[in-house]
Amino acid sequence: MQLIHKKDKNITDILFDGAVYLLCLLIFLSIVYPLYFVIIASISDSTLVSTGQVTIFPKNISFFGYNEIFKDSRIWTGYGNTVLYTVLGTAVNLLFTLPAAYVLSRQEFRARRFLMLTFVITLFFNGGLIPTYLLMKDLHMTNTMWVFIFPFCVNVYNLIIARSFFESSLPKELFEAASMDGCSHFKFFMKVALPLSKAVVSVIGLYYLVAHWNDFFTGLIYIRSNDLQPLQIVLRDILLSNQVFSQGAGAGGSAGGYAQQYADQVKYGVIIVSTLPILLVYPFIQKYFDKGVMIGSVKG
Numbered sequence: 214m215q216l217i218h219k220k221d222k223n224i225t226d227i228l229f230d231g232a233v234y235l236l237c238l239l240i241f242l243s244i245v246y247p248l249y250f251v252i253i254a255s256i257s258d259s260t261l262v263s264t265g266q267v268t269i270f271p272k273n274i275s276f277f278g279y280n281e282i283f284k285d286s287r288i289w290t291g292y293g294n295t296v297l298y299t300v301l302g303t304a305v306n307l308l309f310t311l312p313a314a315y316v317l318s319r320q321e322f323r324a325r326r327f328l329m330l331t332f333v334i335t336l337f338f339n340g341g342l343i344p345t346y347l348l349m350k351d352l353h354m355t356n357t358m359w360v361f362i363f364p365f366c367v368n369v370y371n372l373i374i375a376r377s378f379f380e381s382s383l384p385k386e387l388f389e390a391a392s393m394d395g396c397s398h399f400k401f402f403m404k405v406a407l408p409l410s411k412a413v414v415s416v417i418g419l420y421y422l423v424a425h426w427n428d429f430f431t432g433l434i435y436i437r438s439n440d441l442q443p444l445q446i447v448l449r450d451i452l453l454s455n456q457v458f459s460q461g462a463g464a465g466g467s468a469g470g471y472a473q474q475y476a477d478q479v480k481y482g483v484i485i486v487s488t489l490p491i492l493l494v495y496p497f498i499q500k501y502f503d504k505g506v507m508i509g510s511v512k513g
Contacts, residue, residue: 255279255481262477278478282451282486290440291447298361298443299425306421307414309366314375315402318383329376332369342434349435360435361428361443368424371417378413379406419495426491448483 222230254262258273266272282288317325340348346355354360383406391401407414429445436442 251481251484255478255485257478259477275478278480278482279486281479282448282482285447285451287439287442287447288444288451288486291442291444294358294441295426295444298358298428299422302362302366302425303418303421305362305366306368306371307418310368310372310375310417310421311407311410311414312402313367314372315379315406317372318376318379319398332367332372336369346434355435356437356441358441361425361431368417368421371420375410375413375417378410383409422494423491427487444487448487452480452483 250267253269253271254267255278256274256276257267257271258275261267261272316322317329319325339345349355349360349364354364387405388396388398388401391405396405427445428443429449432441432443432446436446
């Protein structure tokens with residue numbers, strides 16, 4: 214067998230590779246540096262941060278911001294509520310979205326076009342805030358945890374993604390072979406479709422999880438009890454209280470000046486506290502997410 218030697222790269226290839234590596238490095242830094250800056254700004258002197266003296270390393274390190282955040286007992290209640298709403302809400306979302314997407318992907322289901330049209334219409338038109346609030350009130354969901362779970366439990370965009378996956382990735386012959394062995398649609402969905410759909414489940418599950426974790430509007434409109442408020446509302450209250458205190462309202466000038474010196478630490482600390490759990494979850498489903506984001510793309 215004749216060995217094929219790889220041709221040595223010429224100067225043009227080397228320059229091209231270098232330009233590609235440099236471009237990738239710049240893109241990587243443009244993504245990572247803002248997050249890194251938030252971290253170092255959350256423990257640096259706010260005056261130095263606002264004057265641009267903090268760029269690579271933190272200066273005058275202080276954990277005043279994190280102390281202000283975590284000394285508030287509501288932060289743990291907010292964390293617990295948000296974790297509960299996120300886990301339970303995501304489970305309910307998937308429980309409704311995946312079966313609906315599978316049914317709408319079956320060509321033998323005659324009503325699928327009409328039902329899909331009704332779902333798509335809701336992407337462009339809705340009842341508005343006041344009618345929705347009145348509906349939640351009539352359903353006795355206001356000021357309860359269930360307002361985070363059941364209303365809007367199907368996101369139409371995620372439904373379309375899951376339906377496209379079932380249509381393109383599950384061959385008709387697969388169900389025909391299973392039905393010959395006496396497999397029903399329900400059994401096929403549970404034992405065949407779902408195990409082959411880890412990618413799409415991970416993608417829409419992550420979308421739902423992030424939406425629940427960052428849900429600010431629901432708690433602001435429908436919840437009045439402090440014991441039911443999610444983390445985002447608690448962090449907002451802490452941030453507003455710190456802004457008032459940093460201006461010296463209701464306190465001596467020295468106290469206000471001290472708080473103002475470290476005001477931005479609370480602001481950046483809130484960002485870290487609210488986003489860190491999601492950043493820790495992502496690596497565990499990253500391999501499925503990479504596959505799932507390609508759903509619907511052109512395949513050659």
